[in-house]
Amino acid sequence: MNGAQDLGGAHGFGPVMPEPDEPVFHADWERRVFALAMAMGYTGAWNLDGSRATRESLPPVQYLASSYYEIWLAALEQQVVATGLASAEEIAAGRASEAAKPVARVLARDGLEARFRAGFPSSRDSAGPARFAVGEAVIARNIHPPDHTRLPRYVRGKRGRVERVDGTFVYPDTNAYKTGENPTWLYTVSFSAQDLWGESGDPGGIVTVAAFEPYLEPA
Amino acid sequence: MSHDHAHDHSHGSDLSPVEARVRALESLLTEKGYVDPATLDALVELYETKVGPHAGARVVARAWVDPNYRTRLLSDATPAIAELGIGGRGGEHMVVVANTPETHNLVVCTLCSCYPWPVLGLPPVWYKAPPYRARAVIDPRGVLAEFGVTIPETTRITVWDSTAETRYMVLPMRPANTEGFSEEALAALVSRDAMIGTGLPGAIPPEMPA
16 A cells, blocks of 8 residues: 555655664663564454554554554554454453454464574465566566555666565565465566656666566566 | 543553553453463563574575585575574574675565564564665665765665565675684674675674784
8 A cells, every 4th residue: 555654665754773782672662562463463363454444444543653663553453453462441441341353373482482492484385386587677566555565666667677586475465365365476676866866866777676566567 | 640640541550652552462362262371471571581693694604614515505495594493483494695795685575574583583663664675776876875874985785575475584794804713703793784785794803814
């Protein structure tokens, strides 16, 4: 979606402000939001793509006025309600007034570190051959889906080159809505900075994105 | 004033509104049996104290001393990183890109906050915030200048926007005057920012003649 999350190339946000000796978290509530988001994602009520889709669906004014973990918190509350795990009234009260809804699994303390150190791969077996090959010229399609996609606006309609065929992966555009993993070919596509940004582009500079096959067409 | 205070902090004590919201949510999700507070504590401990850029620095140091490892790392990073016992959530599909005199690499996620957790830990605030996400792709040299990094005009900059499942780590160039350094001493030169591309490894002055 053409939401506030799609920031590449935007002006006016000011300088980058690195914080010396930055802590991992800046407040205890950030620790809890991080862990709640991880643990609730593990229940299977939704997936990571669904979380991203929810976060970027926040109204742009709210998204840009919120800190990172405030965005996570707002999305988490929405997902809990949208999946029927709890009502908005229960969230406001901080107490259950209805029975819990069964979830596929609950993250346990035992084996937690091993589970997270093993990871959750999103690669899947290929359903068919890749359409594009390394070195091939492609155009990022000029599409504007109103829902979740991983194709940033700044490359749409631009001509690039396939640098790497990454394999087949869960397709976020459908997985976010639990309408299917639809394993899809993923490519690393490079663009000339001046093709993207005109005279503003860094001379000789390159920008790459990871693009799923439906985002691309032959040049 | 005192009335507003009591109203805003209806969950007791001196919690701010966001603290009260988070506490209410955790209480509810715990009561419903969806989460276990001890597990949440363990998750925080894992990412606050165990997973961090020291892991990525070990990978870089190994690649600096072992050319065969470097080749494996650049051709298929995930198993090469796993050789050092490093991997997991946010690093299932790793790509490592090497800086050279011809090319400097810079990693960003313009759409959210994709970042290689197992090698770098959780991302810093600036990586997740709009200024970096907006400008890294359109003005990488300007962004680098804000980090105090100047790349020669003759060096091409490649920006890797982590828009899907691949997660990037930069393999910086080994600093001069580090011949004979142990892997441990080399790893100590590798900052988090050097592995994002917004920094360079620590410089070592040449040994002065006696």
